[in-house]
Amino acid sequence: MTGAGTKGTTLGGRVAAPAVLPTARGRAVRTEVAVIGGGLAGLVAALAAAEARAEVVLVRRGLGTTAMGSGALDFPAELPALWISGPSPCPGPESVVEAAEALVRWLGAEGLRLEDRPGAGLSLMDIFGHVRRADLAPASLAAGRVDRWPGAGEGGGGRLLFVEVEPYGAFRAEWCRRAAVAAGLVRDEQTAVAVVPVPGLEEEGDVPAVRVARALEDPDTGRVFAAAVAGRARRAGATAVALPPVLGLDRSPQVLLALELALTEAWSTDGGRPPVVFELLSPPPSVPAQRLLRALERRARAAGVRVEPGRVTGPAGGPDPVGRTGWARGLPVGAVTVETHGRTWTLAARRFVLATGKFVSGGLEAGERGLREAVFGLDVFVPPPPGWPPGRVPAGSRPARDLVWDRFTARHPVFEAGLAVDGRLRPLDAEGRVAAPDVLAAGSVIGGASHFADGSGSGVAAVTGFLAGRLAAAEGRRGA
C-alpha cells in the first residue's frame, strides 16, 4: 500500500504506483508547457505555445487581472526598458507588431474586432466623464473616440445622446454629459440624455454590469431594449449614442447588431444616416475586459489548451515557498501544486510560464518582510534609489517606505518592482544566475515597467507572453 508522500512501489511484483502521486484531482496532470496565470500574458503565452504545437495546460485563479481593466488596451509601439538581459535586452518593435497582430487575429476569430494599432493613442471617455488613453480597443469602444464626436472636426453638427441603462446604477448619464461639456469635448446644445430600462430587471435595484449584459443577450430582451434606445435616439435627433459597456458578454456582436438594426429601421423613413453607437469605458471589472478575456480563453480552448481554474501554491513537495523541500534554487521545478476549489493536485511540465502579474493578481506579495514572488519565492528587484546609476537592486536592499512616494500620481518605484530575467525570459537570482531553468516569466511579473506611469501594461503582457509561449514550446516539446 502506498500513502501520500512515498515514492512508487511495486505491488505483487506487477503494478507500480505512479511516480508523481495522485492528489485531489484524482491524479497528477502532465504536460509539455504549463502556464501559470490566465490574464493577457498567460493567455497569449498559452495560445502562442499551442500554435507552436505544444501541449499546454493553463492554470488561472478566477478571472485574470486584465478583467480589472476597461477592455481598451494600452499598447505602445515600443516597450519600456524591462529588466531583460541578454543579447537583445528588450523585445524590439517587430515583436510588438507580431504580438499585436496575433492578438487581433485570435480575438477576430472569436468575433471580437480589435481596432487601431500599437501606439495609436485613442482618446476614449469613461462612464464618469474622464477621458482615457488607449491604443487597441474592441470596435464597440473604439467607435467612441472623442475626436469623432459631434461638434468635432468638419461641419461640427450633430447631437450626442447619453443613454442611462436602468437598473445599472454605476452610470449616470447626466453626470457624464456635464463632464463632457465641462471638458469642452462637446457643446451643451449638442447633447441629450435618456433613460432606458432593461425588460425583466426593472425591479431589482442596483444590478451588476455582467448581469445586465447577460440579460441583454436574450434575443427578445435585446430587441425590446434596442427598439427603446432607437426611439429615444430618433426623438433626440442623435447622430451618436453613448451607452455604458453592458451590451452583452459572450454574444455582444449580436446585441450590437440588434441595436444597429433598430436604429436603421428608425431612420429608414427619411433615409438619413442612423447614428453611431458606442460603449463608454467603465471601472473594473468591466464587461468589455471580461469579453476580451473570455474570447481569448475560448480561442485557447479551441486551440487545444486545457484551462484549469486553481491557484498554484508552489513547487510540488512543499506547501510553502519558504519551507519547501521539493525544489532547490538553480534546479528545474518539474512540478507544482495547484489548489482548486480547496482541493490540491499536482501539475508536472517540461516548461512553466510564470504569468502571475504584480500585486492585484497576487504574483508579487508585499508584507512586513518586504516584497516576494508568490509561487516560487524568486528574487524580486526594485529600481535603485535616486542618484544611483539606472538599473535595479534586490528588493531587500531598499527600505519598503522608499518605494511609495507621498504624491499619489507620482511614478512609484513599487510598481516597477518585479523579476529580472535573462534573454530567454528565465528569472535570475540576486547573483545573476538562472533561478530555475524550466521557468519563463511573462507579463507584469517582470520588473522595470510601471504599467500606470508608462501606459504599457497590455503591450508588455502581450509581447512578453507571446515570446515566452514560443520559447516554452520550442524548449518544452517532447523530442525537442
Next chain:
Amino acid sequence: MTQAAERWQARALRRPAGVARFIEVYRDAGLLPLTPAESRLLADLERCLGCGNCLAVCPVLAALSPIPYPGPRAVGAGLSRSLPEYRTASELVGYCTTCMACEEVCPADVPVFRAVLMVRAKCFEQLALEGREPLPRLKLLLVDLFSQGRLGQLARWGAALQKLAYRRTSTGEMQARLPLALGALGSRLLPPLAARPLTAEFPGAVPGLDPGGPRVAVFAGCLDNYAYTDTGRALIEVLRRHSREVVVPAGQVCCGAPAYYAGDLPTAYRLAVENARVFAETGADFVVTACASCGDVLTGEYPVLARSPADPVASLAARARDVHAFLAGDVSFRPPRACPDPGGSLRVTLHDPCHLARGQGLAGEVRRLVSGLPGVEVEEMRDPGACCGGAGSYALDHHDVAVAIRRPKIEAIAATGARVVVTGCPSCRLHIADGLANAGLARPVRHFVELAQAAYDAERA
C-alpha cells in the same frame, strides 16, 4: 431536547480544554473559536471587490424571483464574517447547490464554495451546542437516510413495496401509479430500489481480464449500491477489463457527502474513517467509483477532513478515483470495437456534473472517453457545465428551486438531437430524468460505463 440533539451537544462539547473553555464563556454570545484554516479563509474573503460577477452565474439566483437567497457575494462578504443568527444563516446558505460556478468567474479568487461549507459547519455546530436541531426536519431525515445507512434498510424492505406503488418507466426510473398521495413530491420519479445491494451481489473477488493490471476496489456509493445497480454492474464489467481483480467490499459505508455538505463534519469524518479502514483491508491499488459526488468527496474532501498526512483517510483519498480519471489516466483504456447501440450509431449529449467537471476537472476526460466509443457521436448541449439543480437531497428539500434551476437544462437537452443523455452522477441522472419525463421527453440518462458495457456486450454478440 431530543435524543439526537443531546447526542450532538455532547459531541460538540467534547473538545480540547482551551477550546471548551472558550465555548463555555462565549457560547451565549454566539461566538465559536475559529481553526487556523478558518481564519485564513476569512482573510481570503476580504479580497471580495463586490463586483457581482458571481451573481450573474449563480444558478439559484437565476432560478429564483423574488430572491430570498442573498447570493454568493453576500455569502463571501457578509455572512461569513458575522454569524449573529445561526438559524437564519443556515437557511440562507442552504440555498447553495455547491456548484462552484461563482468561484470560476471571481476576479479576486474569493473561495465562496469553501465559505459556504464553513458557514454550514459553524451553523451546525452552534445549533448543536445550544441543544437545538441543527437542520430542518426534512433535511435531517434525508441526511440520516445516507449517513446512518438507512437507505440500505429502506431498499431491503421497500423494493417490493415500491414495485406495487410505482411502475418502471421506459428510461429506467420509477414513477408513482397514483401520484396524488404525496403532493408535489409524489409525482417525482424515484430511483428503482434494489432488494439486493451491489455489495451483496458481488461478495467475492471478481477476476479481471488483464493479469498485468492493478487490483481495484469498487466504491459503490449509496445510489449505485441500493438503487442504480445497473450502473454498478456496468462499472464492475468495465473495470474487469482493465484490472487483474475487482472487489466490492461489503463493509463500505456512505462517503459522507450528505453529512459533509450539511455541515455535520464529525459524522462525515466518522464515515471517512470507516471507509478508510474497510478499503485498507482490501489492499487494492485503486478505489474506483462511478458517482461524481462520492468521487469528489473521496478525492477532494477526505484530504480536508484528514487530521494529519498519516491519517488513513488521506491515504484512501490518494488511491481513490472517479472511473473516468481511472480509465483515462491510470490504465490505458481499451475501447470496445462495437457501437453500444444495435443500430450502429448513437448520438448522445453530455451533462457535466458540477462535482465531476468543476470539482475534479474531468470534463475533458469524459469527452475523450465517450467520443472514443465506436459509432457514438457527441452533440454538445448549450452550457453543459450549468448546474442541473439536483445536488443530492437538495432536489427534495428545495424542490421548487431545484426544478426552476433545471428548466434551462431540459431545454438545452431538448434542443439537441441526442437520443441518450450521458452524465457521470446518479443524483444528476435522477433529477434530469425526472425533468425529461415531466417535459414528455423519454430520453434515457446513462453513465458512460453503461454505454461502454453495452458496447462490450455488442462486441461479443
